[in-house]
Every structure is written in C-alpha cells, then in structure tokens.
Amino acid sequence: RTVYVNGDYLPENEAKVSIFDRSFLFADGVYEVTSVLDGKLIDFNGHMTRLARSLSELGFTYKADIDELLEIHRELVKRNDITEGLVYLQISRGSAGDRDFAIKDDTPATVVLFTQSKSLIKSPLAERGQKILTYPDVRWRRSDIKTVQLLYASLLKTEAAAKGADDAWMVLDGYVTEGSSNNAYIVTQDNVIVTRQLSNDILHGITRKAVLKCAEELQLKVEERLFTVDEVYAAKEAFSTSASAFVCPVAEVDGKKIGDGTPGPIAKRLREIYIEANR
Ligand code: PDD
Numbered sequence: 001r002t003v004y005v006n007g008d009y010l011p012e013n014e015a016k017v018s019i020f021d022r023s024f025l026f027a028d029g030v031y032e033v034t035s036v037l038d039g040k041l042i043d044f045n046g047h048m049t050r051l052a053r054s055l056s057e058l059g060f061t062y063k064a065d066i067d068e069l070l071e072i073h074r075e076l077v078k079r080n081d082i083t084e085g086l087v088y089l090q091i092s093r094g095s096a097g098d099r100d101f102a103i104k105d106d107t108p109a110t111v112v113l114f115t116q117s118k119s120l121i122k123s124p125l126a127e128r129g130q131k132i133l134t135y136p137d138v139r140w141r142r143s144d145i146k147t148v149q150l151l152y153a154s155l156l157k158t159e160a161a162a163k164g165a166d167d168a169w170m171v172l173d174g175y176v177t178e179g180s181s182n183n184a185y186i187v188t189q190d191n192v193i194v195t196r197q198l199s200n201d202i203l204h205g206i207t208r209k210a211v212l213k214c215a216e217e218l219q220l221k222v223e224e225r226l227f228t229v230d231e232v233y234a235a236k237e238a239f240s241t242s243a244s245a246f247v248c249p250v251a252e253v254d255g256k257k258i259g260d261g262t263p264g265p266i267a268k269r270l271r272e273i274y275i276e277a278n279r
Pocket of ligand 1: 033178179180181182183202203204207208241242243244
C-alpha cells in the first residue's frame with residue numbers, strides 16, 4: 001500500500017513519524033474518514049469543513065488546504081486502486097522535539113493519509129442487524145471534535161465483542177449520545193425518526209446530515225432530541241450512521257429485540273436511498 005506522510009508518497013513500511021509527535025504522546029491530533037464508492041469520494045467537502053472546525057476548536061496553527069488534500073485523497077485512491085473503501089486522514093499538532101504538556105504553536109503539523117479497501121455496499125452486518133450493548137458515556141465533553149483520543153470507544157467495542165455484540169451505544173445522564181464510531185437513531189412506534197440534537201456531546205456526523213436530508217426527501221418525520229434507553233427498547237426500529245458503515249440497522253439492544261429483531265423497513269430504505277444518492 002502507498003501511504004502519504006508530510007508531502008511524500010511512500011510504501012507503508014517506509015513511512016515514519018517522530019516518537020515525540022504529539023498525537024503519539026498526547027492524542028493531540030484530529031482525523032477524518034471519507035468513504036470511497038466506485039472510486040469516488042463521498043461528501044469530501046463536508047469532511048473537510050468538519051476537519052477545519054476540529055482544527056480551529058483545538059487552536060491548531062495548521063490550516064487545511066482543501067484543494068491540496070483533495071489531490072492527495074484522489075492520488076491515494078488511484079495508486080492503491082480503491083474502488084470501495086476508505087481514506088483516513090490524520091493531522092497531528094506535530095512535535096516540538098521533546099515531551100511537553102504545554103503546546104508550542106510553531107510546531108509543523110504531521111499530515112498522514114492512508115487508504116483501506118473495504119466492502120461497503122455488501123454488508124452482512126447491515127443484512128442481519130447489529131447487536132448493541134449500552135454503556136455509560138465517560139468521554140471528555142467535547143465529543144464534537146474528531147480527535148484521535150479513541151481509547152474509550154475502542155475499549156467499549158472490544159468489550160461488546162467479547163460479550164457477543166457488534167457495537168456499543170453510549171449513555172449520558174440517561175440519554176443515548178452515540179455509538180462508539182457512529183451516530184445513533186431510533187424509529188418510534190408512530191414512525192418518527194429520532195436522533196440526538198447536535199451539541200458538544202456528539203460528533204456532528206457527515207453521514208447523519210446526508211441521511212436526515214434523505215429522510216426529509218422521503219417525507220419521513222424526524223425529531224432531533226434526547227432519547228432514553230427505555231425509548232430504544234420500545235422502538236420499532238433502530239439504526240446507526242457513519243462514513244464507514246453508511247446506514248446500519250440495529251436488531252437488538254441489551255439483549256432485547258428491537259421490533260421483530262430484524263432490520264426495519266425505514267432503516268433499510270434509508271440505506272438504499274443513501275447508497276443510490278452516492279453512486
Ligand atoms: N467514525 N460518532 C463518532 C463517535 C464517530 O467516530 C463517527 C465516525 C461518527 C459518524 O460520523 P460520520 O458520519 O461523519 O462518519 C459519529 C469514523 C467513521 C471512524 O472513526 O472510523
């Protein structure tokens with residue numbers, strides 16, 4: 001695989017980053033994952049707008065050059081012959097040459113990109129529906145910034161898998177925030193799609209925005225509000241959205257079947273419409 005590091009295209013085993021890099025020592029880095037369908041990037045501008053926001057919220061002096069990043073994304077897709085998959089982009093604040101909690105703002109950022117080939121349209125998980133377990137959301141309260149500080153999400157997903165589930169949904173003060181790496185939704189018994197409103201408590205999903213637009217076009221009712229775990233158990237359907245899994249239906253939460261325990265018609269329809277809209 002060819003990867004990109006700070007201006008160079010290299011074989012992955014030749015790519016190097018300093019051990020003093022702040023993303024390595026302090027998780028001081030932000031990232032984006034953009035999906036590729038039929039060799040084309042999905043919602044690239046949306047991802048770059050969010051990247052610029054993450055950088056600015058953390059006071060990075062590095063400013064994203066969107067045209068240059070687009071060129072690199074396209075070049076990697078081409079060189080690695082990606083028809084379906086993902087491009088991962090990480091911007092670290094870089095390194096001041098030593099370990100120091102205090103940030104020096106003249107450190108040059110570290111820019112890393114790589115691709116992953118992945119089957120996105122054909123998904124056994126989407127076909128059978130995810131099994132979800134709920135856990136407390138103990139992340140820092142700026143989950144709207146897409147940082148590489150992903151240890152808690154990683155531990156949850158691992159624990160869920162050890163218990164035979166597919167993913168974890170997090171709960172803050174009794175209300176669902178989001179999945180370990182996706183936004184969370186329910187469909188109520190009267191067919192209203194409910195997802196948590198945007199705030200510092202969730203990532204402002206690029207797929208979320210696109211899927212809510214699809215829902216509107218289908219004249220489905222959408223409410224952006226808090227919802228409880230009990231509302232999840234009582235829901236007709238549930239699903240999640242992300243760049244890496246599109247719309248992914250949920251079959252079971254905490255061992256309780258959602259609806260009849262198979263992917264619901266609204267989630268399935270939204271998945272189809274979203275894929276159609278992006279090819
Ligand atoms: N994750 N919430 C969290 C915590 C996420 O990590 C993600 C994305 C989302 C969905 O955002 P989007 O629709 O823009 O992908 C919500 C990516 C895919 C990842 O970490 O691999």
